[in-house]
Amino acid sequence: MIEILSSAALATVQDLGRTGSLRWGVGTSGAMDNLALAAGNLLLGNELGAAAVEIPVFPFKVLFDEDCAFALTGADCAARLDDQPLLPWWVHQARAGQVLTLGLPQGGAQRGSRAVLCVAGGIDVPEVLGSRSTQLRGAFGGHEGRALRRGDLLRAAGAASACRTGFGLVPPALALPLERDGAMAVRVLPAAEYAAFEPSSREAFWAGEWKITPHSDRYGYRLEGEALRPIAPMELRSHGIVPGVIQVPHNGQPIIQMRDAQPSGGYPKFGTVIEADMWRLGQAPIGSRIRFIETTWDEALDALDEVRAWLDKVARMVELHRGAPAARN
Known part of the structure; x- marks a missing residue:
């Protein structure tokens, strides 16, 4: 379990979105930065679209109630686990009782506007119309259909699973600049x-x-x-x-x-x-x-292929890393 310690507004549970329901008047929702969510899940060995916490307002704090591997992607938000600075776009290990704090980098300069907190196994909330994404206007999906607030408890579906940590990747803003x-x-x-x-x-x-x-x-x-x-x-x-x-x-x-x-x-x-x-x-x-x-239409399709190729490269890198022998102390 993770416990939300912040009352900062607008953090929500999101996945890759709710497709197939537009004909019923239901919007897609989903992560604003779908590459950050997908990459974070790949780093953890999760399903590509596993639910995560999207955080657009800082500071933001969560308490890990049990050991749990997690990945931080999206905005560079000067993250710290207790007093230890953390690398962005990296897989980390939290121990029970540790507090993760996301804030603004020193001097206030911020790269990106939304951080994505992915946890081993994904955030375990009920599916609604095939998605775990929060639909704020309809007040459904995610955690009780609303933004997260202080005291909320979220279950990490794979918290007890073994997960290799200590590695990361170059973010798409640097790998795919435009x-x-x-x-x-x-x-x-x-x-x-x-x-x-x-x-x-x-x-x-x-x-x-x-x-x-x-x-x-x-x-x-x-x-x-x-x-x-x-x-x-x-x-x-x-x-x-x-x-x-x-x-x-x-x-x-x-x-x-x-x-x-x-x-x-x-x-x-x-x-x-x-x-x-x-x-x-x-x-x-x-x-x-x-x-x-x-x-043009053809250029748009080529751009989508480029994004998919980047995700495929991330998946291959993660697979190679997970297959490597663990480092000895």
Whole structure:
């Protein structure tokens, strides 16, 4: 068991998401950084989509009530086990009674915006519609359908299992970098109403930087930049949308639908962030600036293959490490 010692808001139990339920009006949820969750699970020998704790606000503390192997991925959050500093993207061993503390690096500089705490065997909460992810708006899934709070107890399904520790990997932000003019970038496919916007707005979308405003969350990232103007006013019926879709409301400031996005909406669709780059957005801090790169369908598929190849490389590395003889003291 692990016990939550913090009252910091918005930490939730997440897995890779709830697929197949959009037709019932149920969003996907799932980890904002799916690569961090998948890699952490691979490091521990878990199933790829085992549930973990996603932590977007620091400091955050948990108490291990029993011995348990764990991996920290995602944001570099100056983690400590009792008084011992921990490496990010690494497998560690906690003993019963030890406290894990996640905080901001010295000086306040932070790489990434969400840490992911994976534990041996995964976080054991009930499946709802095929997923253990928390759906905050519907108040189901995860731990009682809500954000975690002080005093909550979570069971680590494989806490008693033997698990090799003391190794890690290079994070995808370094292994798969993507920037434009010094700013983090994501690739975007033009969407259904793209051609209905003024040419100058289409050009500004690709050429400019966009600020992620404080009005952003797991439901959507609201951006600030040069307003996108339609050629003529548009009124659309509500229609299906998915995470990654970029909608443009009447004020011209885009909204990127994120993991907790509602399954329908009526604003014009300007573009769609490709699936292979959604993890990058998930780690983009509030207040940071991002750039968009126009891409094609074939390039989007190639990018997804690149991500899968990186995960395959991680899996092979872990397999080699687990097959190596244990070091002698």
